Amino acid sequence: MSILNLSVENRIAILSINQPGSATNRISKNMMAEFKAFLEDAEHDEAIQAVILYSKKEDSFIAGADIRLFLGFQESGDALAFSREGNRLLSRLNALPVPVIAAIHGAAHGGGLEVALACHHRIATDHQSTRLSLPEVTLGLCPAAGGTQRLPALIGIPKALPLMLSGRAVTAREAHSIGLVDELVPENGLLQAARVMAGKLAGHVSTRERFRNLANKAPLPDFSGLSDLPGFSNMTGVARTPFSLLGKAARTIRGGVASMQPALLQAERELKLQTRGLYPAPEAIVACVKYGVRNGLEAGLDFESQMFEELAGTPESRELLHAFLARHSARRNPSRQEPRPVHRIGVLGTGLMGSAIASLSLRKGFGVTVRDRDYTSAGRAKQAAWQNLQGLVERKAMLPFERDRILSDLRLTDKYADFADLPLVIEAVVEDVSVKHAVLREAESVMRSDAIFATNTSAIPISEIAKPAKHPERVIGMHYFSPAQKMPLVEIIRGEKTDEEVVATACDVAIRQGKHVIVVGDAPGFYVTRIVVPMINEAMLLISEGADIRIVDAAVKNFGFPVGPVTLTDEVGIDVVSHVFEEMNPVFKKRGGRFSQSIHRLHENGYAGRKNRRGFYDYDSQRNRKLINNEIYTYFGDKKRRDVPLDDITERITLVMVNEALLCLQDGIIDQPRTGDIGAMLGMGFPAFRGGPFRWVDATGAKTVWDRLQYRQKLNGVRFKPAAILGDHVKSGKP
Incomplete structure (x- = not known):
């Protein structure tokens, strides 16, 4: 034809x-x-x-x-x-x-x-x-x-x-x-x-x-x-x-x-x-x-x-072409189950994340009902949606009547009862399991028995959140990344008892929201957070050893990441990172690893990063060049800095993250290397021209990566112990 x-x-x-x-x-x-x-x-x-x-x-x-x-x-x-x-x-x-x-x-x-x-x-x-x-x-x-x-x-x-x-x-x-x-x-x-x-x-x-x-x-x-x-x-x-x-x-x-x-x-x-x-x-x-x-x-x-x-x-183009195909695959629903129809969703909580989820859902054609403790608080979601849509109007990408039509599909409430007829509610309250338990009980008391309760969490296991649920099979994780309007990935976390229809529906909703999806297993940190945490931790340990904050960030950016781990900590929030470290500690302690305690000391002393202008960098400086907040070094020993080779910094931070990705595959958190590559590229900014951590291992050579991890284990500790799955791959004689 x-x-x-x-x-x-x-x-x-x-x-x-x-x-x-x-x-x-x-x-x-x-x-x-x-x-x-x-x-x-x-x-x-x-x-x-x-x-x-x-x-x-x-x-x-x-x-x-x-x-x-x-x-x-x-x-x-x-x-x-x-x-x-x-x-x-x-x-x-x-x-x-x-x-x-x-x-x-x-x-x-x-x-x-x-x-x-x-x-x-x-x-x-x-x-x-x-x-x-x-x-x-x-x-x-x-x-x-x-x-x-x-x-x-x-x-x-x-x-x-x-x-x-x-x-x-x-x-x-x-x-x-x-x-x-x-x-x-x-x-x-x-x-x-x-x-x-x-x-x-x-x-x-x-x-x-x-x-x-x-x-x-x-x-x-x-x-x-x-x-x-x-x-x-x-x-x-x-x-x-x-x-x-x-x-x-x-x-x-x-x-x-x-x-x-x-x-x-x-x-x-x-x-x-x-x-x-x-x-x-x-x-x-x-x-x-x-x-x-x-x-x-x-x-x-x-x-x-x-x-x-x-x-x-060029090898960069080859990897980017493969990355394109991987991203394209993440726009298809990985579940074979038929998703349930969802036209209106509920959003519980109107902080930055809840408001962003409501706003992006409205833009993609969903009706949205937002609930918070009072109408004033719920109004934050409307303000965020207005600002987002008005920006499109000002760029001449949308007409004012379209903005108003979209906003008309947003309903604000202070009552859980207004969730009674909704097929899906996305909870986006603070990262505190007791608070999440409380809102789950309240929401479930009025929701339909077949309605889905999706929790937005970056580290707390879904099975832990679902403990008080009457219908744990209807509880699922939907991990949006900040800022949710721009970050392209949603991690769908399957709880221990989550139904497959619920997985299919959560994936369908995220894809219709314009996102790419990966489905991952349930464990502290899931996949993306679990591989980011060792990077940040290694950066903190390097600073404790005398490395300059700016040099640590520069080393990681030279590898191809859009931001360094120190800047990332300031952007995410030192308080958030401290909480995630606590949540992830059992996983790493079990393997004999150690976390830097400096993050916790910073949090206890009122440092939260960019949001309160107290972080690793000086946010009050009027200069164009970003300056280090030198007083922060007192929480890492002293202000004296020493030269740490740039290649050492890059290798340590990269290897500890890649090894964690391999452990996630070994532990069944991800089902295949491509899932890990997609999650790393879209969720944490792993350089796409390197193809993701697994393709990077292939390009570098599994034996080479194994040897460097063993070297680092002897020099820097057990956290660099190579994943057994990598050793098996090397022994098999595969490249």
Whole structure:
């Protein structure tokens, strides 16, 4: 069956995209071959006066390339040939002597957005599923089909670089506000709006075909002299036809190449600070933009293809591609049981976490009933939701009426009775088992017998929380990570008596909230907290041995973590870390390990980290550079510091965490290495270009890791004793 289907109506060619047997359209070799055949006909068919590209999928324009294509690059030159062919095809599309309109509904990512960029006009639906991005950087790659050249030409370098360097997706409304799309229309008016614009640009539109909401009947902009603007004729790939509405792009280019240099230089400086040289793709993207600005579109496209070839062969890209597949798998429900339908949830507690859970649930279409001890306290959830949604309004990603409609689904109460008809209640009160027992009893006294009680906890075993429950089979853990609006993972913790239907339903709700999920076993700290705690503990022990706080953080960031363990402790809260250490102590004490007592002393003396401006760092300093709070060293022996080799710090903190991940697999807390890799990458920021702790062991070599752990055990103590599962792997002779 064909992927592309052509129909001609009133001399307007409508090329519909519909990949058989798939919910989304993905760029593949077959799609590219069909597209080439279409271009060969369109270039010589004088009967066609305009072209519309349109997807027949429910929520997908073109969602990028099939990742299997990238993983299939085995020989030198494979990636180069793929990119050059893509650039040739889109350059031919752009050079068609008739206007080409992209009618976008749903996901337009990567190569899908590059197809739209090569068109002369872009119309998008103002629908929540319509999102546009160039996410190649998250795969360790650069755009491969003109994205680094056409996006800056269209919206300007200052707007284009942040999108390409972050891979962030923008909503249709935000895309319109920055000039990435030219029109927004309702979903059911997309194809009609495209027909009208095609006819208008081709000078062939009848009165009855006019889209009733198309009020602007002004003539097209005068493009005479446009190619004389400094840099424009070289930089943009759409200036050769009179059909592209490029007023904004022309203004961003006006002033020539010299005016672009500050933005590029600033981007390069920031990249060096942020990536620490660990991620080659961002620097390659900036290099592509610079090359195109200086040498013109054709040369820029070829340079982009060369950069794509270089990046595709790096180990960082290989690991990031595998990480993408792992993350994708975590968006599917791992349970085979049918989940129960849930449309409205209850949230118990309106602290930072409870309010965040309520807010993200509202945004994803859930009705939410929030309960706290009084209406004033419950009102914090409404305030948090308002601030979150208002931010979207201010970024032009949402209309005010949409904000108000979403907020209308939030109910506040001070009564447990208002949970009586809800299928699911998420408890987010303080990390105190006695408090959790109390609210569980109160909630269960009014909830339906088949309702689910989910507890948000970072360390307390679910079976311990479920002890007073009438229906422990309905109690489950849903561990959201702070800040819950941004962190992509939810750990689903199966209690000793939890029903499988409850697991399936909790996973389904989290996925519908936009999260990735892993299901883990029940033990103190579960998986993510259990592997984070040894890292923080090792950092505290290093500081006690005389290491400088800033050097400890820098060593871990040099490995690729987004923040160091000391900064993480300040952000999470010294009080929270102290509590988690207490909760986790039995696990580590049983193995003969030891916890630093300094965290507890800091907590007892009123240190809580950033939230009360008393932590490892000085939060009252007005300087741009973060300063150490030197008085804190008195809780770690004395203020005198000594040189500890950076490599020693990195190895100790990394090994103790990786070994704990191996022990979690050995103890059955996680079911497979991939689960551990997903949890580490999404829950604690393990560098994705290293693939997760288990893939890192594979890449480093199990024997090498075993040897280094044994060395550290002799030098630094029993906490480095290698997991038996690693020893078995080494003895088996596997790499």
